[in-house]
Amino acid sequence: MIEQAQGFYSDRSMLYDDEDLGGHEPGQQQNQQTDEDGGSSESDNNLYESSEPEREDWQDEIDTEKDWDMKIVGVEVANGDEIYYEARWPGWSRSDGTTNTYHHKNDPSIKGLTRDWDNARQNKIKNLIGTVKKSNDDTALGIEIWPDNDVMSSNTRYRAQLFDEKLAITEGRLNRKRNSAVRVEYDLGEGLEREMLRLLKKEIGEEETRKMLKEYNDDEESDDDDGKDTDNEDGDNDNDENQHDRSVQRRTRSETASSRTRSTAPSTSNSASISRAQSTISSGPSGLSRSQLKNVSNVRSIPRIPQAQGSVGQVKLSAPGPSSSLIPPGRSAFSPAPPSFGPQSYDILLYVFHWVGIVEVPCIHSTHYASSSFVISLSIVYIPFGLDDKDKNIIYIEKTLGYISNDEIAYENRFFCGVIFESISAHFILILIFVLFILGTSIYHVFYICFLVILNVYYANQNNDVELGEDNARVKPNRKGKTRETRSRLQLLSLAWTEAAAQVGAASITFVNEVDEEDGPPGVGLDTDSREGEFTYLEAKPKTHLQELLEPPDPGMFLQCGCGAESDRDVDMDVNDDIDIEMLFGGTESDLDTPKGKGKAKENSDSGHIPTLQNVCDVSSLCGCQGISELVDKAGKHIRAYTDEGLFKFTSRSNPRIEVIECNQYCKCTLYECSNRIAQRPRSIPVEIFKTESETRSGSEGVDDHGGSEEPRKNKGRGWGVRCAKQNVKRGTVLGCYTGELIHRQTANGLEGEYGTYVFDLDGRDPAEDDEESDPNLQMYSIDARKCGNWTRFLNHSCLPNLAVYTAVLDTIPEQNIPRLVFFALEDILKGTEMTVDYHAGNPLPKKGKARKWEEMRPQGTIASSLQDAYLHWMTSDYSSLDTAFLDAGRMNCPIILTGSHPCNIIV
Ligand SMILES: C[S@@+](CC[C@H](N)C(=O)[O-])C[C@H]1O[C@@H](n2cnc3c(N)ncnc32)[C@H](O)[C@@H]1O
Incomplete structure (x- = not known):
């Protein structure tokens, strides 16, 4: 080549x-x-x-x-x-x-x-966008990530242009004629310009269009002349030569801005005209905030054909002042504009917001609404009203870019100001309405905006703020249009959570309610991140010991297996992992669907299987990360946690919680090729969050929480639960991690009743073991999913669960004691079955090198212990029918409460 x-x-x-x-x-x-x-x-x-x-x-x-x-x-x-x-x-x-x-x-x-x-x-951009979107860091809000090349070119251009314009202001080389009309424009490139020209030609004919463009260009040239005249009048030495210098300077800056951009920057022959046509000021693409742009006031702006569309969006912002039409002659022939709220009004509104102390933050995402008659597009800014409580009181101000009419896109350079919020204080609504009246562009617009406000307030009321875990009965019922509202919030939740899941490559999450009118789990917001695999650390603000934990450890502290790297060629291949699957823990490795011998062949180099560079992680004794794993067979040899299919091997109900050390981001192996990086892959099973049914039972079917009643009674169900609605789930399938707020164990212990049921203890290894001097209490953590969490927070309890958890160390180091809690299928689960987990199965890991049996770990000599006996027995037995379960439970004097569709939910 x-x-x-x-x-x-x-x-x-x-x-x-x-x-x-x-x-x-x-x-x-x-x-x-x-x-x-x-x-x-x-x-x-x-x-x-x-x-x-x-x-x-x-x-x-x-x-x-x-x-x-x-x-x-x-x-x-x-x-x-x-x-x-x-x-x-x-x-x-x-x-x-x-x-x-x-x-x-x-x-x-x-x-x-x-x-x-x-x-x-x-991919990199997508990840970045994901990171920025998810980030609560205020500094991240100003980041703009534009995913296409047009943006790159725009940025280059705009920076250069802005530099020139600023220079012009500094040097006093301004065209004073236009001082009053400050405009800020985003440009989306030539595609739209062409489209606009096409439309123009159609509307006013070729001849008229040509004339108009000529006028347009002449106007521009005369502006240049005016500029020179003015400068000369002012006595500046701004002669032709300086003009030339300026144009060279613009090019030079432009090239500088595009950094490292080739040693040869071939320019097109029409670069001069492009540069002229683009001689407007931009805020968004240049990365400058609106307020920064305001500083660049009194800048000459050249009228151009308005444009809109694209992945980034186009917008014109106008400061107060006479708004000269940017739409060329013939625009009136377009269809009437949608209800709009004048550009001046928009800016005045922003000034008012500033005046009342509301911070304006450039929006990092854009929203597009489209209906058959018009397009409302782009969240230009959003204004967090009370930054401390970011999930509430957020107002989005939207602008109309254009509307579709007769299958054509017409561009309207005025703005529509809509307000969308989730919950807002009444006083602010009053201020808003007051402002709208003062602005009074027209009574029609005021009514229109009021209508929107009322609609949004209504919506905000539906989106009740009942704390998670509170009695569902306290949820405000919808009085009107129940079904429609219910459906719409469920759909919105499904969309929002699925979108968030998709961002990390995970399967869909849907919300359904086939039993009553509740419009979704209380307190769960549309903007709740579906945190597929992350902790959040609300308790950790301001900076505390917990927050430090969240900061990624120094890469040097991670084990880094070199599997896949050249150096592994020399690795000692004497592995002879003859796996005796009876575990050190006394449990057994599940036989799954694969014959036991299969794992053997894979891990035993004597069998002729020579691990290639790609799959060294398949052999746990070769993979550097698994070297510290406590997963060993009787002979003390390391065994890996997953089958070749990526299924978790230890699915016996009697296995205690197992700790898996997965390969991590610093290893040479890759996420999808490495057989030791399963819990960190995005969830592949779609899940459905559904409202469980309340059931009516007679007293003889069980006892209620208060000691038993013979009267038939309706229990309140289990609230919302999770099921795999779209496909069967294979035993051993790894489903996802429990996420939420990382809290100290002491805090968790203080949570009582229902609140406690959202808390999962992170029982990694025994903290005292690694550092005998440190306070173990300080090193024990729990995850609280009351305020935030992913789909796993909806998993209900069962004493005969079909899911269980293991701990996996993936992006922390084992000593930090904050592993992930990973859910896996204990058995094959049929499509449509609710997935449940045993809330009380948190058994500490055995101390390093010491096997601790169930018997040693259970409480002794208390009432709880006899219940625990029953419970343990229950858990470890494979009940094939409810009858045997009852018999056993009766014999062991174990109280049973039947709840929900699951055969036996024991509440101890
Ligand atoms: C982690 S949450 C599970 C999701 C919860 N159902 C919801 O709607 O948000 C735990 C709460 O669910 C309810 N729950 C879970 N399992 C239950 C069961 N087997 N029987 C009755 N209620 C249950 C209890 O109210 C418990 O406090």
Whole structure:
């Protein structure tokens, strides 16, 4: 492929021929300089000559027959919005040590190579967006991540432009004619401009459009002239030469802004006109806040055809003042605009918000609503009203970008101000209505906005704030339109949670209620992150010992297995892991669906299975991470926790909680290839959160919580539960981690009654064991899912559960004692079955190297112990029918309460 590189080199030479005055390629500059120094007469004529070959030292001995590897390592935007890919050539470098070459996106030599790069980049951006969205860090709010190339080019352009405009202000080179009309525009690129032109042509004809554009351009040119005149009047030395300097400066800045952007930045021949057409100020894409932009006031702004759409969005913001129409003649022929709230009003509203001390924060996400008649788009800003309670009182201000009419997109450069909030204090609504009246753009708009406010207040009321765990009866009933409202909130919850799950690659989460009218679990918000795999640390604010725990440990503290790396070639292959599956714990490895011998063959090098570099983690004694695992067979040999299919092996009901040390982000193995990174993969089983049924039972069927009644009574059910509605779940399937707030064990112990049922203890290893001097209380933690959590917080209790937990150390170090609690299927679960877990099965891990049996761990000699006996017996026996369960329970004097659809829920 070396020919391709040379091809590129000559391509670049061709590009230089098109270079305009501003586009000096370093090599050219050098040439020119040499010529001037040497007094060469050719310098003027050869201004655009290609660079000297010695700059591109291709090494004499280079093998031109060989296919040279080439890898895309970057992407850049050149001045004229042209995309260039940066390629690196292993094994080749120039004499100055550089190896990179730049290739236009259409360059055939990189055809097919860019895909991987683009995919990797997109993934990176997606992850970043996920991180930013999830972040509660205030500093993250200002981050804008725009996922397409157009943004890159816009950013380059706008920064350069903004720099020029600021410079112009500083130097007093302003066009005073337009001082009063400050506009801020976002530009979405040429696509929309073309679309607008097409529409214009259709509306007013080609001839009119041409005339209009001519006027438009003339106007621009005369502005330039005016600028010069004004400057001259002012006595500035702003002559033609300075004008030229400015244009060069703009190019130079532009190139600087696009950093490292190729040593040759080929500009298009029409760059001057593009640059002129884009001579407007932008806030969002340039990364500047609105208030920063306000500082750039009194800036000349050139009218342009309004544009809208795209993944990022386009917006025009106007400061108060005469709003000159940006829509060219003929706009009136478009269909009437939707209800709108004037641009001035919008800005005044923002000023009022500022005045009452509301902070304005650029929005990092955009929302699009579309109906058949109009498009309302983009959350431009949102204003946290009370930053301390971010989930509440958030007001979104939205603007209308345009509307669809007769299958065409027409662009409206005025704004619609909608207010969406989840819950808002009454006084603020009053202020808002008052402001709207004062603004009084028209009585119609005021009514329209009031209508929206009332609608939103109504919605906010439906979205009750009952604390989790409180009696469902206290949920305010919907008085009107019950079914519609119920359905809509359930759907919204499903959408929001599924979207959040999808962001981390997890399967869907739906909310359904087939039994009554409750519109979803109380207190669960639409904006609740479906925290598939993260703790949150509410208790940890402000900074405490807990928050420190959340900060990722130093990478050096992690075990890092080199499985997959070159160094593993020399690994000692004498593994001979003859696995006796009777565990040190006294439990047994489940036989699952796979024959026991299968694992043996895999782990036993004697069987002829030589682990490849990719699957060294399959052999626990070779994988560095599993070296410290306590999962060992009787002979003390390490065994791994998962089958080849990624199923958890230890599904016997009698297994105590097992600790698995998974490979981590610093290991050489990859998430999907490594057989020791299962709990960290996104959930693949779709789950449904459903309202459980209340059941009517006669007293003889069981006893109630208060000692038994012969009267038939309706129990209140189990609230909301979880089921696998869409598919069967195989025994051993790893479903997900319990998430919520990380709290100290002492705090958890203080939580009583129902509150306690949302708390799961993180019983990793015995803290005193590693550091005998430290206070074990300080090192014991629990996860509280009352205020936040993922789908697992809806798992109900059963004494005969179909799920259980193990602990996995994935992104912390074992000594921190904050492993993940991972749910797995204890048995095959049929589609539609509720998934349950035993709330009381939290058995501490055995001390390192010591097997502790169930018998040793249970409480002794108390009433609780006899109940515990029954309970343990129950748990460890495989009851095939309810009858035997009853018999046993009766014999052991164990109180049984039947609840829900599950055969036996014992409440001890
Ligand atoms: C972790 S939550 C489970 C989700 C809960 N059902 C909900 O709607 O939010 C624990 C609470 O669910 C209820 N619950 C769980 N299992 C139950 C069972 N077997 N019988 C009755 N109520 C149960 C209790 O109210 C308990 O406090």
